[in-house]
Amino acid sequence: MLKDDTLKYLYEKTKSYEKGKDNEVFTAQYISELFKVKRNTISHYINQMIEDGEVIKVNTRPVYFFHKKAFEEKFFKISKNVFSSLDELFFKEDEEKEGEEIFDKLIGINGSLKQAVDQIKTSIFYPENGLPIMLSGPTGVGKSYTASLIHKYSIKCGVLPENAPFIVFNCAQYYNNPELLSSNLFGYVKGAFTGADKSQGGMLEAADGGILFLDEVHRLNNEGQEKLFTFMDQGVVRRMGETEGWHKVKVRLIFATTESLSENFLDTFLRRIPITVSIPGLDERDDDEKAQFVYNFLINESKTFNKDILISQRAAQLLALYKYKGNIGELQNTIKYICAAAYSKDIKSDKVQIKLKDLPEKLIKEATNNTEPKIKHKEDILITPESKLDDLFSSEKTSLQVIKNTYKQIFDLYKSYIKTKNKEQFENDIFLEINSLIDKLVFEKSKHNENVMLQFITSSLHDVFKYVEYSYNVRFNGNSIYIIAYFLYAKGYDVIRWNNDTEKIRNQLHNYILANNKKECELVSKMSKLISSKMDVNLSMDDEIFLSFYLKSLSIKENTNDIKAVILAHGYATASSISSVVNRMLEKNVFEPFDMPIDISMSEIVQKLIEYVEENDVSNGLVILVDMGSLKDIYSNIKEYINAPIAIVNNVSTQMALFVGELLNRDIYLEELIEKLKASNETQYKIIYPEKEKEKAIITSCITGIGTAKQLQALLEKSIPKELGIHILVHEYERLKTNGAKEALFQLYNVLAILGTANPEVEGVEYISLEDLISGRGEDKLYRIFDGIADENTIRVINNNIIRNFSLKSVVGSVTILDTNKILENIEDCLNNLEVIMGKRLPNNKKLALYVHISCLVERLIRKAPIKQYQNLDEFVQCQKVMINNIKKAFSALEDIYNVKINMVEIGYIYDILAAPMDSSEDI
Numbered sequence: 068m069l070k071d072d073t074l075k076y077l078y079e080k081t082k083s084y085e086k087g088k089d090n091e092v093f094t095a096q097y098i099s100e101l102f103k104v105k106r107n108t109i110s111h112y113i114n115q116m117i118e119d120g121e122v123i124k125v126n127t128r129p130v131y132f133f134h135k136k137a138f139e140e141k142f143f144k145i146s147k148n149v150f151s152s153l154d155e156l157f158f159k160e161d162e163e164k165e166g167e168e169i170f171d172k173l174i175g176i177n178g179s180l181k182q183a184v185d186q187i188k189t190s191i192f193y194p195e196n197g198l199p200i201m202l203s204g205p206t207g208v209g210k211s212y213t214a215s216l217i218h219k220y221s222i223k224c225g226v227l228p229e230n231a232p233f234i235v236f237n238c239a240q241y242y243n244n245p246e247l248l249s250s251n252l253f254g255y256v257k258g259a260f261t262g263a264d265k266s267q268g269g270m271l272e273a274a275d276g277g278i279l280f281l282d283e284v285h286r287l288n289n290e291g292q293e294k295l296f297t298f299m300d301q302g303v304v305r306r307m308g309e310t311e312g313w314h315k316v317k318v319r320l321i322f323a324t325t326e327s328l329s330e331n332f333l334d335t336f337l338r339r340i341p342i343t344v345s346i347p348g349l350d351e352r353d354d355d356e357k358a359q360f361v362y363n364f365l366i367n368e369s370k371t372f373n374k375d376i377l378i379s380q381r382a383a384q385l386l387a388l389y390k391y392k393g394n395i396g397e398l399q400n401t402i403k404y405i406c407a408a409a410y411s412k413d414i415k416s417d418k419v420q421i422k423l424k425d426l427p428e429k430l431i432k433e434a435t436n437n438t439e440p441k442i443k444h445k446e447d448i449l450i451t452p453e454s455k456l457d458d459l460f461s462s463e464k465t466s467l468q469v470i471k472n473t474y475k476q477i478f479d480l481y482k483s484y485i486k487t488k489n490k491e492q493f494e495n496d497i498f499l500e501i502n503s504l505i506d507k508l509v510f511e512k513s514k515h516n517e518n519v520m521l522q523f524i525t526s527s528l529h530d531v532f533k534y535v536e537y538s539y540n541v542r543f544n545g546n547s548i549y550i551i552a553y554f555l556y557a558k559g560y561d562v563i564r565w566n567n568d569t570e571k572i573r574n575q576l577h578n579y580i581l582a583n584n585k586k587e588c589e590l591v592s593k594m595s596k597l598i599s600s601k602m603d604v605n606l607s608m609d610d611e612i613f614l615s616f617y618l619k620s621l622s623i624k625e626n627t628n629d630i631k632a633v634i635l636a637h638g639y640a641t642a643s644s645i646s647s648v649v650n651r652m653l654e655k656n657v658f659e660p661f662d663m664p665i666d667i668s669m670s671e672i673v674q675k676l677i678e679y680v681e682e683n684d685v686s687n688g689l690v691i692l693v694d695m696g697s698l699k700d701i702y703s704n705i706k707e708y709i710n711a712p713i714a715i716v717n718n719v720s721t722q723m724a725l726f727v728g729e730l731l732n733r734d735i736y737l738e739e740l741i742e743k744l745k746a747s748n749e750t751q752y753k754i755i756y757p758e759k760e761k762e763k764a765i766i767t768s769c770i771t772g773i774g775t776a777k778q779l780q781a782l783l784e785k786s787i788p789k790e791l792g793i794h795i796l797v798h799e800y801e802r803l804k805t806n807g808a809k810e811a812l813f814q815l816y817n818v819l820a821i822l823g824t825a826n827p828e829v830e831g832v833e834y835i836s837l838e839d840l841i842s843g844r845g846e847d848k849l850y851r852i853f854d855g856i857a858d859e860n861t862i863r864v865i866n867n868n869i870i871r872n873f874s875l876k877s878v879v880g881s882v883t884i885l886d887t888n889k890i891l892e893n894i895e896d897c898l899n900n901l902e903v904i905m906g907k908r909l910p911n912n913k914k915l916a917l918y919v920h921i922s923c924l925v926e927r928l929i930r931k932a933p934i935k936q937y938q939n940l941d942e943f944v945q946c947q948k949v950m951i952n953n954i955k956k957a958f959s960a961l962e963d964i965y966n967v968k969i970n971m972v973e974i975g976y977i978y979d980i981l982a983a984p985m986d987s988s989e990d991i
Contacts, residue, residue: 207396259308466557546647
């Protein structure tokens with residue numbers, strides 16, 4: 068079987084592997100070629116082996132796979148199956164380094180207890196005598212255990228001497244006898260009360276030089292709390308019955324309570340305890356931490372019985388699923404009971420076997436089959452007295468470790484780039500690493516990550532991004548704020564240390580980004596200063612490298628005058644998530660997100676849109692995709708603020724946004740976008756036009772394309788005084804011919820006239836041919852167009868300007884770079900030949916149109932940029948063979964003179980001019 072053969076192959080190769088040597092025989096590609104199967108097939112089987120704990124995966128480039136048992140036989144035992152590098156693999160995790168922190172083995176150290184442990188260390192290392200600390204949490208969460216770890220850690224770190232006492236005093240035992248509580252806590256003198264036949268120091272004096280742990284401290288009455296004031300303030304105590312003198316003691320205080328602080332303690336007492344640590348209940352822990360507790364207690368029981376424990380996967384799962392009122396303590400006692408009961412059933416067996424039937428009924432009763440498994444094993448779980456938690460449960464790396472591994476991977480990619488010089492591959496690989504890290508930090512985050520600090524960072528970044536976008540005229544990906552917020556939160560204030568070789572590569576890579584990511588470096592530099600001032604976080608060189616590549620992966624571009632698009636959705640980051648995904652897929656920042664609270668009012672939504680319209684150029688149009696709400700309400704509230712068409716589309720989804728984004732990338736018109744969207748989506752829509760007096764405009768349009776129309780636009784703008792406020796707009800001839808007054812231009816503007824080489828026949832709009840302007844016959848039309856807009860004097864000036872600017876030589880000189888006299892002479896010869904061939908004389912309007920068109924045609928061919936599309940080309944070729952032949956003959960001289968070839972599409976457009984309705988024609 069292929070799977071068994073692959074495992075056997077890896078076993079033999081791993082046994083002969085020499086540390087430090089790269090070898091392709093451990094790659095999936097090599098193994099697939101060896102067994103003559105697809106690489107995907109080998110990868111499938113190897114992934115199964117990794118999951119079953121038979122194979123080790125090392126994420127080098129390429130990825131290496133080793134046989135786990137063979138590796139352990141040759142080198143040493145390892146605690147997990149996946150490593151980021153060979154360096155990590157050969158770091159012997161089972162050899163504890165001297166001075167390893169006590170808290171490192173605490174379940175939740177990198178999760179739910181991370182903040183708690185940071186607070187505890189703060190209290191321990193405070194100068195002189197530390198800070199009093201309150202441990203708060205429900206019964207059974209491990210407050211007493213945590214207090215004992217604080218004592219051990221303080222000794223190991225040298226804060227306390229090795230013989231420092233650790234005194235535990237449970238205030239609940241003396242709840243009904245305040246005097247006895249005081250005497251035990253503070254001590255007493257002989258005769259202070261009946262039975263006090265000698266003086267006796269209290270718990271505070273007994274703990275001198277060490278730690279006093281006051282458990283159930285909420286049982287301490289107000290008088291008892293007040294008696295502690297003097298000690299916490301001055302470090303001295305007076306025994307019960309003493310009237311003068313003080314006893315100087317040096318004691319660190321740890322308090323613990325299960326009750327509300329504000330309801331059970333004096334404010335003056337709480338003010339003297341600067342650090343309160345909340346220890347979460349078991350149900351507040353994530354699934355991984357619950358599973359670790361189950362494994363840990365089973366390991367302890369295996370040691371107690373000195374026997375292996377074999378527990379079914381389902382039984383272990385229910386142990387992790389159950390909600391324990393007594394928290395960790397109840398879970399521990401439950402596992403003790405289960406193991407004891409299973410052992411008593413067969414004390415001679417070499418294993419303690421636990422099945423579903425061995426669990427208490429209350430666990431089975433509350434279990435549901437629909438719950439996701441919390442135990443990541445597929446078969447029965449074997450636990451031995453020698454088992455370690457890491458052997459059974461591969462815990463996630465800390466976020467800082469993940470970031471550090473990503474940085475190291477980026478540095479390794481740069482080392483490869485130095486050899487290959489393949490810049491595109493190098494940067495693509497880095498973008499993949501960055502996206503992988505982002506997925507880990509954002510999409511695989513645990514619920515305990517959602518805290519006040521993260522919210523503060525996110526809020527501060529909103530201001531940073533807004534400033535940078537405004538200052539540099541750029542627009543960031545919608546999710547960038549949240550991604551960088553999670554990055555900064557995960558990294559914290561820790562500084563990553565590198566060895567000399569890695570630091571050298573890092574510095575070289577930094578020089579690379581300064582040379583190749585200039586725009587991104589400038590943005591990161593500005594962001595770095597703002598982040599430092601707002602959040603007191605300083606970005607390192609590593610961070611600047613990472614962020615510059617991250618920004619480059621977003622393909623940030625300067626704001627343009629394209630149609631703008633926004634996504635407006637309810638939720639903390641719904642709009643940002645959709646826009647982030649779509650922008651990433653389109654490799655362009657198309658959408659701007661607006662994230663809105665669920666209870667936001669319509670007026671607030673409208674205000675956000677108005678602010679966007681005022682801050683951005685939406686003159687070419689705006690598309691608004693919304694998740695829910697009334698299009699009518701949005702329209703009625705925003706219509707007076709707009710000066711361009713706005714399309715509002717309801718029921719936004721990622722698929723819809725992607726579809727719209729692709730259409731916008733094609734630079735299509737808003738009306739066409741909506742039509743295509745309607746065809747592919749059942750959706751609501753509305754296009755809004757400004758409800759105000761339309762501005763005046765003249766359209767230039769040519770049958771031969773936009774290029775010529777733009778040149779005519781320039782000539783017309785030179786001819787008409789700007790004071791009249793008349794816009795000269797370019798538009799496609801075919802769209803005008805097909806859609807007429809339905810085009811958006813006629814909704815936005817009061818179109819006075821259309822100027823061009825062919826009449827698109829738009830009803831109700833005056834048409835002036837280019838030939839009329841050149842010949843001067845368009846004077847009457849000009850007076851009709853400008854009547855009521857300009858006085859007679861101004862109209863005369865416009866007419867004189869047009870006569871001067873629209874001579875044939877001026878027009879041809881404007882639309883081409885050719886020698887005007889020469890090209891006109893050559894075209895004249897060709898037109899004479901065409902008249903002879905056709906046996907007809909061409910009217911002046913045709914000749915003028917052909918002079919302009921042929922001039923542009925020759926220039927296009929010289930530039931090797933001919934028109935390539937013509938409607939119904941095949942039908943034209945079949946039906947107009949005689950005319951095609953005539954045109955070819957007549958204009959063959961131009962092909963020889965300018966060394967060009969007139970293609971069939973260009974011949975089609977010449978035919979269109981000739982076939983258009985003529986004013987007159989004469990037989991030769």
